[in-house]
Amino acid sequence: MTTRILAAGDHFVTSELLINAIEREIPGGASCSRLTLPWPTVPFGRVAEVDEASGSEDELVAALQGVEICVTQMAPLTEAVLAQCPDLRLFCIGRGGPVNANLDAATRHGVAVTYAPGRNxxxxxxxxxxxxxxxxxxxxxxxxxxxxxxxxxxxxxxxxxxxxxxxxxxxxxxxxxxxxxxxxxxxxxxxxxxxxxxxxxxxxxxxxxxxxxxxxxxxxxxxxxxxxxxxxxxxxxxxxxxxxxxxxxxxxxxxxxxxxxxxxxxxxxxxxxxxxxxxxxxxxxxxxxxxxxxxxxxxxxxTPHLAGSSKETAHNAAAIIAGEVGRYLRGDDLQYRANSVGEPAGQARR
Structure with missing residues (x-):
């Protein structure tokens, strides 16, 4: 069965960049859908219990139905999102820290969270x-x-x-x-x-x-x-x-x-x-x-919080995320895991 992936991009780390990087990592190994978040044209902020997020819980929940992997930079991973998306198993954040994820809730729901240190x-x-x-x-x-x-x-x-x-x-x-x-x-x-x-x-x-x-x-x-x-x-x-x-x-x-x-x-x-x-x-x-x-x-x-903004940063984020998706699908240990959900993500695929 083909793994379903949501690319919840924005106007910097775009869905297209995310999908292209995943396709290079795992050619033909996933079915990718898209969601475009409004950042940076709309400033990020607090969404429910997480900080520096973009978009709403409702639109993310709708896009994540039947999805196993979400790749994003700014989407909010909250208790409410996790509770309504039972198929989700991996949430990859293309940032230096997973500030837009409720790690405790993700761990309770069995969702591995990764991030992208050094990308910018x-x-x-x-x-x-x-x-x-x-x-x-x-x-x-x-x-x-x-x-x-x-x-x-x-x-x-x-x-x-x-x-x-x-x-x-x-x-x-x-x-x-x-x-x-x-x-x-x-x-x-x-x-x-x-x-x-x-x-x-x-x-x-x-x-x-x-x-x-x-x-x-x-x-x-x-x-x-x-x-x-x-x-x-x-x-x-x-x-x-x-x-x-x-x-x-x-x-x-x-x-x-x-x-x-x-x-x-x-x-x-x-x-x-x-x-x-x-x-x-x-x-x-x-x-x-x-x-x-x-x-x-x-x-x-x-300057308006743009020190990390370069084309290379966006490509780096997408590449780091794609690498984690590849490890998950191969059953390997994740390199930049932010939480622990027991056995390595994807272990059951071996």
Missing amino acids: STATAEHTIAMMLAAARRIPATHGDLLAGQWRGDYYMYDQVGPELEGSTVGLVGYGAIGRKVARILGGFGARVLVSDPYITQDELGDSVELVQLEELLHRSRIVSLHARVTDETVGMIGAPEIAAMPQGSVLVNCARGALLNYDAALDALETGHLFGAAFDVFAEEPIPARSRLLSTPGVVM
Whole structure:
């Protein structure tokens, strides 16, 4: 019997990309149907008990009837969806973490959940470097002035110019797949790189990167970039005391998660001149509220949570998902399992 698969794509990781990747992995081995979710034209949000999801439970339930495998980036895997889709056995999420899945409920219902770590690490690392440069060299502000017909020579005054990456000390808070690539790129610029991460050792870093405690990293770094995951311990980890510990005229970058940073504290530091600049791709509230201080504080560079957006990221996500589908159908262990449902998915197929 041919396995039924739902490709619940969106306008970034499209259903077509997902299906093409699956067909390359298992030619003729599955029957694929499609569902298109509205992200990113409609922002993701909370759906029932899961976060950062797109679409509704009802439309997903309707599309999953008789389906054994769902491949997606943003579809909400909730208790209600699981309860109404008894044929579902594998739910593959093309993201760095399974935030849009209720893992406990999936385990109870015997549904294996996988995710796609590292799919956007290169895109996010490159974007992080771009944001460092944009904030340090005031590229958006000067570009905007030129568009407005202003040629401002005062940007060349000593107090108005920022640091170079070469020779600067850059601190990375967190050293996962993205942090490692940022460190490698910074090495090419000639920067000195410090890392604070409680889950790694100096032996994992090599000679070109120095492992330090967060307090030391903040005191020594001219540029600080956040790369930690959000946990109970890391929520709000960079606030007013931490920013005050950074050198006068330094730059703060967050392309990780909005929950890591106290944005009011960062904006206060920009207004007093303690921070030279700040660059944010993620925010405490998305989209940014119309009257937010972020929109009026000088020295802020912003992008709308798109650091991980590249064509390669979308293809990587589809390929990682397809690999998991292939393992499931062959009865192999899943490589990026997010939960445990007993025996390896697909074991009964042997």
